[in-house]
C-alpha cells in the first residue's frame with residue numbers, strides 16, 4: 815500500500831464516504847430533534863375520554879336522531895342536523911352513524927364511541943386520530959368554519975370491511 819503524505823488531497827472514494835457520513839449525521843440530528851417539533855404548537859391534543867356504558871351512548875344517539883333527523887338518508891344512515899352543543903356519533907362494523915350535518919360557526923361537543931368492538935377514529939376536521947374502545951366515549955370540541963363534506967374513517971383494523979369504514983360530516987351555512 816502506498817503511503818500518502820500528510821496534507822495530501824483525499825481521493826474520490828474518501829470524498830463520497832465523507833458525504834455519506836455527513837448525510838447520516840444530518841439525518842440522525844433531525845430524528846433526534848423530532849420531539850422539539852411539537853413545540854410550541856403541541857402534539858395533537860390528547861383526546862378527552864371517559865367511561866360510558868354502550869347502552870347509554872346508544873340511547874343518546876337515538877334521542878338525538880329522533881329529535882333532529884332531517885328525513886334525508888345517506889344509504890342506510892339517517893342524516894341528523896343537531897342545533898349545536900352535544901352531538902353523538904357511533905362507530906360500528908362497518909360505518910359511522912348517524913350522518914351529521916353541522917353548521918359553520920356553530921360549536922359542538924362531538925361524542926364518539928365504538929359500540930361493537932374496537933374501532934379507530936380519524937377525523938382531520940377535529941384534529942382527531944384516536945382509538946375507540948368499547949365502554950369509553952371520546953369527546954372533542956368542534957367549530958367548523960367552512961361549508962363542505964369532511965371525511966372521517968376508521969383507522970383501527972376491525973374486520974373484513976374495515977377498509978370501507980368511512981363516513982362524513984357535512985357542514986352547511988349557519989341558520990339564524
Ligand SMILES: [Cu+2]
Pocket residue numbers: 933934968969970971972973976977979
Ligand atoms: Cu376499522
